[in-house]
Amino acid sequence: MKRSTILFCALILFSATGFKLAAQEDPLNGLVSKLQKISSDYPQEKVHIHTDKPYYVVGDSLWLKGYIVNSEKNELSNLSKILYVDLINDRDSVKKSLRIPAVLGLAWGDMVLTDSLTEGNYRLRAYTNWMRNFGEEYYFDKVIKIGRSMPNQxxxxxxYTFSKSGTDEHVKADILYKDHEGNAVSSREVSYSIELNSRVISKGKGVTDQSGRLTIEFTNKQSFLLKSGRISTQIATGDKAFQNKSFIIKSTNAEVDVQFFPESGQLIEGLRGRVAFKAVAPDGLSRSISGVLRDDSGVVIKEFKTEHAGMGTFIFKPSPGRTYTAFVTLEDGSEKSFKLPAAQTSGYNLFVNNEDDANLNVSISVNTGLTAASRVTLIAESNGVIKFVGRNTLSQGNMAASIPKSRFPTGIVRLTLFSEDFQPVAERLVFIRHAPSLEMSITNNKPTYGLREKVDMSIMVQDSAKAPVASAFSLAVINESKIPCDEDDETTILSNLLLSSDLKGYIEKPNYYFSSVSEAKDRHLDLLMMTQGWSRFTWKNTLAGTLPGVVFQPETGISISGTVKTPGGKPVANGKVMMLASKGSGILLDTLTGPDGRFSFDNLNFTDSTRFVIQARNAKDKKHVEIELDRVPPQLVTKSKNSPEIILNVNESILPYLRVRGDEYTELRKLGLVRRNIVLDEVRVSEKKPPVKNSSNLNGAGRADAVITADKLQNCVTLEQCLQGLVAGVIFQNGIAYSTRSMNTPMQIIIDGMYVEPEYLSMLQPFDVESVEVLRTIGNTAIYGMRGGGGVLVINTRRGEPNYSYNNYTPGIITYNPRGYHIARQFYSPKYDSPDTNKSLPDLRTTILWVPNSLSNASGEAQMSYFTSDNPGVYKVVAEGLDGKGGLFRKIFKYTVK
Structure with a gap:
């Protein structure tokens, strides 16, 4: 076929007049207007979180900085004024949750990783209320390892090793127990249970051998249904005492899957095309493979092998009527075969070369059945905005074009080829990488420093033309000798906002593509674009005119709103509503209801410790009304797309830092600077629980972590007073019960099977209570679903005797304890040149400095001064930030302390 080169017309940034075609009925006009409406009416937000450390140990503080940006240009967003940050454990339970005020898209805060946390894989999730409309897969979501280093640990x-017989999958788990000094925990009895998809499939007991090892074997007989789970063990530590240890089961087999991705979406007979492939194990991580492609007659067509992260490509031309099979050799030498997708008899082929620094070179091919006077349209879109349009009538089988990369910002661009009837027929993602628009330089006043010596640091931020730039950034200084990490493993402002936040699904080591950029990494990034295959926006919904369903509005502040009704359910107009903060901020506000009975108190400013009393009266000042508050449902916890990053053995993976923190803990104990009691969060004492009458416990009567009977509920006025200090692991704040396992979520109160607000606890009379069943651990709270996230207190009242009437309430008044703003603590950085500083205390900081709200001035400059600690090593400075135009930067700087 004759090859011709066509010149595509270009559509650049839209304006008020924008791009117009002569024919108003042209479907391109409709597509453009639909995209414009989505972009203007439904602006997308992204969130990035910068943390001070890559991983933590129980007892640390996690310091964080949040950046909320618009997706189109990565400019700071002024749409949402509240950022939510959740810490979620590997059982998908929210352990801590922050509501942080955001100013011009910037927010910062901290979390204390208390003793109630166990070691394991946690998720740091961040989002705005507006983002909840568009899918959790685009929230900031990062796996954080939290270890535990205690003397009693x-x-x-x-x-794991795997085998298979028929459909049964056999698993052998080898578990090694050691004490905190590394000695084998031998000859100890271990009880265990095995869960797959939250279903217990096996239980048993064993004894550790002389090396501290225990082998557990089980079989998954429903591999089509049960995929992953955990092994929960209890190892004896003394008389009637034990410690819990659980282990993630990421899969019950090791079978590698290989998927093949034709560049245009399909193979076309007679057209030479590129096919990308990716090899992934059941744990979600890549594997290296090699292989050959054979046709159905056994002829070898192509040899191939992975180039990076289980990915690779090969080029071949499918012959009419032939089918193709890839014969793959795995890392262990075993072989598997995979059929390629069947080639289509007719279709379009889109071939993109992204190796040119200046242009995207695009080739379009069609086979003979589609060449006759067929008009095609090529659209290039970035972040929901069309940046380029090309159109031509096909009279030959091949055509080519070059699109200047200068038309696109740095990031993902989606090329889509549309047929004559304007249906998408081929699509390709590419990543456009320009030279960094911003660069930060860091210099110290000295090349090396001593212990507790002052560091004067100078910072300069410039654009690509070396002009100074005003910017906002966060900066952390850590002792890398104590906290080693690989830059490829980090979640950075570049990898997150330019790559991960725009692609659905897991990306293995995304920052690999942004650290020490090279031609090889650009090639590997192009492989990712061909195999990841799904972006934030879809043409199907756009062409159909389907607009996003908006349920959650952008938050400009905290509001408390609701409806006042008569006992019969009719709205109360012109009712008087007063809100008083009984504890905390001292807020006192009043308002009137509208014709629909609605009221609202807006732009409130209060912290988590604030408790409100809301009182309502009708227009005649009568109190016989009911108040219904508007309650936004909490964000559900779904499966993390980054679950492949879960580490089986967290403590082992961060062992150098654990040893450092263990030594520090011992030193502080010697100096009397930490409490002397040993934290026994994992330790339980086995005891016979008393019988429970009249129980409403869904697990069964008495199946609880603790049972408090009526004989212990005496000599106190309220039930809260009785239980204070009586229930291990439960504390009371402002009359509300909290489990130490989930200090940000009140425990659910259930009275004779009826769910009531947490505040009801302080209203109960102890003499009316038969028993209290305390549910804190996942095994007991799971049956209550989300309601049991903070733990459950099941209160069973006496029967046949006068009871406390829980349906009685004070008319026209309710109490409310909403989540308020998190107020960030000030990071402590000692000043050893000040006479007020206590210089006798050991300085064992591993995070040397954390400054979340730094700014470079109009001259691009910023200055910082701080002191080194008592620990020598290589100190690592990490800064992340942006300017007012969406330019992003990350800077690493290192120096030595001797």
């Missing part, structure tokens, strides 16, 4: 590590 038993450490354990697991390794």
């Amino acid at each position: 038993i450490n354990a590590a697991v390794s």
Whole structure:
């Protein structure tokens, strides 16, 4: 076929007049207007979180900085004024949650990783209320490892081997128990249970051998249904005492899957095309493979092998009527075969070369059945905005074009080829990488420093033309010798806002593509674009005119609103509503209801400790009304797309830092600077629980972590007073019960099977209570679903005797304890040149400095001064930030302390 080169017309940034075609009925006009409406009416937000450390140990503080940006240009967003940050454990339970005020898209805060946390894989999730309309897969979501280093700690590590017979999958788990000094925990009895998809499939007991090892074997007989789970063990530590250790089961087999992705979306007979492939194991991580492609007659067509992260490509031309199979050799030498997608008899082929620094070179091919006077349209879109349009009538089988990369911002561009009837027929993602628009330089006043010596740091931020730039950034200084990490493993402002936040699904080591950029990494990034295959925006919904369903509005502040009704359910107009903060901020406000009975108190400013009393009266000042508050449902916890990053043995993976923190803990104990009681969060004492009458416990009567009977509920006025200090792991704040396992979520109160607000606890009379069943652990709270996230207090009242009437309430008044703003603590950085500083205390900081709200001035300059600690090593400075035009930067700077 004759090859011709066509010149595509270009559509650049839209304006008020924008791009117009002569024919108003042209479908391109409709597509453009639909995209414009989505972009203007439904602006997308992204969130990035910068943390001070890559991983933590129980007892640390996690310091964080949040950046809320618009997706189109990565400019700071002024749409949402509240950022939510959740810490979620590997059982998908929210352990801590922050509501942080955001100013011009910037927010910062901290979390204390208390003793109630166990070691394991946690998720740091961040989002705005507006983002909840568009899918959780685009929230900021990062796996954070949290280890545990305590004198009484038993450490354990697991390794798995797999085999298969028929459809049954056999698993052997080798578990090694050691004490905190690394000695084998031998001859100890271990009880265990095995869960797959929250279903217990096996239980048993064993004894550790002389090396501290225990082998557990089980079989998954429903591999089509049960995929992953955990092994929960209890190892004896003394008389009637034990410690819990659990181990993630990421899969019950090791079978590698290989998927093949034709560049245009399909193979076309007679057209030479490129096919990308990706090899992934059941744990979600890549594997290296090699292989050959054979046709159905056994002829070898192509040899191939992975180039990076289980990915690779090959080029071939499918012959009419032939089918093709890839014969793959895995890392262990075993072989598997995979059929390629069947080639289509007719279609379009889109071939993109992204190796040119200046242009995207695009080739379009069609086979003979589609060449006759067929008009095609090529659209290039970035972040929901069309940046380029090209159109031509096909009279030959091939055509080519070059699109200047200068038309696109740095990031993902989606090329889509549309047929004559304006249906998408081929699509390709590419990543456009320009030279960094911003660069930060950091210099110290000295090349090396001593212990507790002052560091004067100078910072300069410039654009690509070396002009100074005003910017906002966060900066952390850590002792890298104590906290080693690989830059490829980090979640950075570049990898997140330019890559991960725009692609659905897991990306293995995304920052690999942004650290020490090279031609090889650009090639590997192009492989990712061909195999990831799904972006934030879809043409299907756009062409159909389907607009996003908006349920959650952008938050400009905290509001408390609701409706006042008569006992019969009719709205109360012109009712008087007063709100008083009984504890906390001292807020006192009043308002009137509208014709629909609605009222609202807006732009409130209060912290988590604030408790409100809301009182309503009708227009005649009568109190016989009911108040219904508007309650926004909490964000559900769904499966993390980054679950492949879960580490089986967290403590082992951060062992150098654990040893440092263990030594520090011992030193502080010697100096009397930490409490002397040993934290026993994992330790339980087995005891016979008393019988429970009249129980409404869904687990069954008495199946609880603790049972408090009526004989212990005496000599106190309220039930809260009775239980204070009586229930291990439960504390009371402002009359509300909290489990130490989830200090940000009140425990659910259930009275004789009826769910009531947490505040009801302080209203109960102890003499009316038969028993209280305390549910804190996941095994007991799971049956209550989300309501049991903070734990449950099941209160069973006496029967046949006068009871407390829980349906009685004070008319026209309710109490409310909403989540308020998190107020960030000030990071402590000692000043050793000040006479007020206590210089006798050891300085064992591993995070040397954390400054979340730094600014470079109009001259691009910023200055910082701080002191080194008592620990020598290589100190690592990490800064992340942006300017007012969406330019992003990350800077690493290192120096030595001797």
